[in-house]
Amino acid sequence: MADIVQQRIEDRIPALEQLERDGLFTNKEVKSTALEYKLHRTDFITYIQYEINVLELIKKRRARIGYHFKREEIEYPIIHRIHHVFRRATKNDVQLWLSQVAFNKEWVTKSQLSKILSSMLAIHPDKLVTLWIMAAKCEMEDRNSSESTRHLFLRALRFHPEKKKVFQEYFRMELMHAEKLRKQQQELEQAKIDVGEYTFSPEILSGKLAELLYRDAAQKIKGAEFILSLIQIAAIFDFTKELQDTILQDLQCRYVDDCMMWDFMAKSELDAAGAPELQSATFYHLKKQLQVLLSSGDTVSATQIAITATQHFSQSLEMWIFSLQTLVHLESTEAGHLFQEALKHMNPKESLPLWQLQADWSMTSQIPEDTETLFQKGLLSPVPAVSSTMKEKYLEWSYKTGGYKRARKTFTGTHQIKLPFTRTFFMKMIEIEKEQETPKMSNLRDYYERALREFGSSVEDLWMECIKEELGRHGNPENCGKLHWRAVQMLEGESVECFTTKYALLQTGHM
Numbered sequence: 001m002a003d004i005v006q007q008r009i010e011d012r013i014p015a016l017e018q019l020e021r022d023g024l025f026t027n028k029e030v031k032s033t034a035l036e037y038k039l040h041r042t043d044f045i046t047y048i049q050y051e052i053n054v055l056e057l058i059k060k061r062r063a064r065i066g067y068h069f070k071r072e073e074i075e076y077p078i079i080h081r082i083h084h085v086f087r088r089a090t091k092n093d094v095q096l097w098l099s100q101v102a103f104n105k106e107w108v109t110k111s112q113l114s115k116i117l118s119s120m121l122a123i124h125p126d127k128l129v130t131l132w133i134m135a136a137k138c139e140m141e142d143r144n145s146s147e148s149t150r151h152l153f154l155r156a157l158r159f160h161p162e163k164k165k166v167f168q169e170y171f172r173m174e175l176m177h178a179e180k181l182r183k184q185q186q187e188l189e190q191a192k193i194d195v196g197e198y199t200f201s202p203e204i205l206s207g208k209l210a211e212l213l214y215r216d217a218a219q220k221i222k223g224a225e226f227i228l229s230l231i232q233i234a235a236i237f238d239f240t241k242e243l244q245d246t247i248l249q250d251l252q253c254r255y256v257d258d259c260m261m262w263d264f265m266a267k268s269e270l271d272a273a274g275a276p277e278l279q280s281a282t283f284y285h286l287k288k289q290l291q292v293l294l295s296s297g298d299t300v301s302a303t304q305i306a307i308t309a310t311q312h313f314s315q316s317l318e319m320w321i322f323s324l325q326t327l328v329h330l331e332s333t334e335a336g337h338l339f340q341e342a343l344k345h346m347n348p349k350e351s352l353p354l355w356q357l358q359a360d361w362s363m364t365s366q367i368p369e370d371t372e373t374l375f376q377k378g379l380l381s382p383v384p385a386v387s388s389t390m391k392e393k394y395l396e397w398s399y400k401t402g403g404y405k406r407a408r409k410t411f412t413g414t415h416q417i418k419l420p421f422t423r424t425f426f427m428k429m430i431e432i433e434k435e436q437e438t439p440k441m442s443n444l445r446d447y448y449e450r451a452l453r454e455f456g457s458s459v460e461d462l463w464m465e466c467i468k469e470e471l472g473r474h475g476n477p478e479n480c481g482k483l484h485w486r487a488v489q490m491l492e493g494e495s496v497e498c499f500t501t502k503y504a505l506l507q508t509g510h511m
Helices: 002-011 013-021 027-039 044-065 075-089 094-107 110-123 129-142 146-159 164-191 208-220 224-234 241-254 259-272 280-296 299-312 317-329 335-345 352-365 368-379 384-416 423-434 441-455 460-471 479-490 494-507
Strands: none
Touching: 044 075, 044 094, 075 094, 094 110, 094 129, 110 129, 129 146, 129 164, 146 164, 164 208, 164 224, 208 224, 208 241, 224 241, 224 259, 241 259, 259 280, 259 299, 280 299, 280 317, 299 317, 299 335, 317 335, 317 352, 335 352, 352 368, 352 384, 368 384, 384 423, 384 441, 423 441, 441 460, 460 479, 460 494, 479 494
8 A cells, every 4th residue: 555655646746846836835835745645655544535635725726816727737637546546445445435435426527426336336235225325316316317227226126125215215216207207298298399209108107117116115114104204205296196095095904003104194184174174074083093092102193193183273172172182181291381272262252161171180280379370360251151160160179179268268259259150159168068077057058148149039949958958957947937038039930939839848848
């Protein structure tokens, strides 16, 4: 190797002198270059790199002073020397072959690069898949030869019959070739040029060669992930709908239990649905996919599909509920954000199910401070159904987390706010009082009185419950007569007759 480098040094003396004469290098730089070669004459890698550095420096100097002449005398001899050293040194070193390819891409003609790649593959056909792909792309893109490209891919598959990347790039090449021919045909037709007997093959134009390649690949390489990669490649081209449908049908038949297939199908359904309202068929298709993903433990895909669904169907309450239930089930950190998004998109009058689901989630998953904030916000909702329902859940949560005192405080506090009430709200507080070890009759009377002020004119059963409490062991039977008189005065319409009948039955022991 030392002799080779020494010979290269002697060969480059005329080029160094030419650099000095043309003003690209100074005398000092020329001498420094010669000295540097002597220091590294036993290291051919350093030798090559130094020559490349000289080339780069010449390139910059030419650009700076605007000198663009005598490339044959200056650059070409350097390139030739580098190429010669590479050729002598790269027989068994793949990395050096790659370095030579990188150099030739920058400094050598495309035809020369093709020869280098062919030589490399002749020596190392079984080493790196990327070498075959690189050579095939060079033939396709630089030399515009589909036949040579196809030949290289077929050779590559003989050495790498189960490499996904080779099939993927070969598949892409066949579709690119078909697209190119389709454009040529279109241009000829538009120009009304007579091409004689030559006709474009309908099979090639439609991508049949790519389909044949797909079928061969699907037999050799198993798994939905690989098939999906081919669908995604085909989707780049606007003439492959039939091909995509064919591959998709195979995918559904062969990999019905594969999570990746269901994930792809769900996303495809969502992308294809353009209507603002979710069609029931799409919804139940989607629901099945999520169930499969959940049962298989693929929580990441299930979460992503649930979130994507809300983005595509932001006006569908059914989809919001379904997606949020999925995220709650998965204990996803995205649930809180999605609840807020749901309330922004939905009509407040239709938002009760969202509030109920969010309250249930918050009571079991969030810190008390956040749940308290949620209830306070719900109490102020302008929708009566929302505020009253949240009031009931607020009272229930207060009792479970803070006991009787907190429940009574919540009851008193919410009752002071001018809000619509439900009979259930009062009955919950009455039940809480009765669950205490020593319930207070004075508190029960207070709760009943508050309820009667709200519903005393229409709910006869509320009066009956109040009377029964007074007949119980903690009550005072003498108050029953007063309650009877008040009930008859307040109740309206048929409620009076119903109350009178029930009261009579109670007195006679039949109720």
